[in-house]
Amino acid sequence: MLLWKRNLWVLWIGVFFTAASFSMVIPFLPIFLLQLGVHQHTEMWSGLLFSSAFFAGALSSPFWGRMADKYGRKPMIVRAGFVLFVIYTLMAFVTNPYQILGLRILQGLLSGFIPGAIALIGTNTPGNKVGYALSMISTASASGSIIGPLLGGGIADLVGNRWAFASAGIIVCLSTLLIIFWVVEENFTPSKGKGSVKADFKLAIDNRPFLLVLILTLVTSCSVMTIEPVLPLYIVKLGGSSENASFLAGVVFSLPGIASALFAPFWGKWADKVGFQRVLFIGLLGGGIGTLAQIVFTHIWGFSMIRFVYGIFFCAVYPALNGLVVKSTAEDFRGRAFSLNQTANQLGGMVGPLIGGFLGGIFPVYSVFIVTGVLLLIAMVTVYLNARDLNSPVKRKAVS
Secondary structure, eight states, X not given: OOXXXXXXXXXXXXXXXXXXXXXXXXXXXXXXXXHTTOOSSHHXXXXXXXXXXXXXXXXXXXXXXXXXXXXXXXHHHHHHHHHHHHHHHHHTTOOSHHHHHHHHHXXXXXXXXXXHHHHHHHHSSOGGGHHHHHHHHHHHHHHHXXXXXXXXXXXXXXXXXXXXXXHHHHHHHHHHHHHHHHOOOOSOOOOOOXXXXXXXXXXXXXXXXXXXXXXXXXXXXXXXXXXXXXXXXXXXXXXXXXXXXXXXXXXXXXXXXXXXXXXXXXXXXXXXXXXXXXXXXXXXXXXXXXXXXXXXXXXXHHHHHHHHHHXXXXXXXXXXXXXXXXXXXXXXXXXXXXXXXXXXXXXXXXXXXXXXXXXXXXXXXXXXXXXXXXXXXXHHXXXXXXXXXXXXXXXXXXXX
16 A cells, blocks of 8 residues: 555554544533533533634644654654543543643643644645545544544443543554554654744745635634534424434534545545636535525424535535645745644634524524524635735745
8 A cells, every 4th residue: 555545544543543542532521511510600611611612723823834844744643642631531530620720721731633633644645646645634534523423422331420530541542552553653853943933823824825825724623613513403493392302413414424425535526627716706605695595494304404504515514624724824834824724713713602602692593594694705815816926836835
């Protein structure tokens, strides 16, 4: 088997189980808080625990990107894997919410497994296969996110939430060991310049195509996360007051992820032929229209169908953005580029729920769908107007 293919499949397994471990434990944090005796301000604690890791990750990602360019992407993936193993294991022994908060902040500051895997794939895959490889990593993340809650819920029901945390840690540890022994980072040129994170931001600002990608990532992540606070409640409302409403919400919630696992490889192969910019344009157009179309359906089955169709198109967006990161940056800046992109993604993930919660609390729920759809369409127009910049070749010059 070709080395790049072996790297892809081993990292696919690693990303799948890392995404699964994350979704095994994160959705159940509010329930775990209640078990710890936190019956006052539970919603506040839940929101704080969710957002703290995003905020910490947004601050630390540029630093770890610089380390990846200096010492290699594989060492950073291994480091992040063992950090997650320790944090999830310690989660099994916490006794109060302050300890969870501390661990969540550490998780944000020290992790970076999936961005590291994306950077390694983007740098060690032949140019005509990058779209396919990045879309496959996207399917790993989507599939793991679907399986994780089922696995975590099952373990929690059988032996309790603490064992669910411990199991997540063990899963990440095994994934990390696979990467240690089977992944080879063949194509790596260390960045020799001393530089600084401040200098990295300046380089990103001066690189117009890459700056556009960062802005698009921020807007896209913000728009998607805007709908997250209200979507589960909206699904349950459409499903009526049946006993299976919660289960139905879980199924409908996962439909875009299922669509991504099925269709992302198609978009990746097509991107290798026609270009990432065109695929990104179509993904944002379909995602924006698909979001707005969800308002039309007032029955759960029609809503479910349009959610799946939305997922078919939107799953093209993030692999295309990652492909444009590869295309718009020099190889020795690649680790920093993906980390800066991760910072943009996490900032969007932090701001989006605040906007969605605010709008959902003041206006009808459908207004959140309108805002989300409009944001995606604005991003689509931005891609169309800047097609020339996004398609321009990167200067293959070493950067500090």
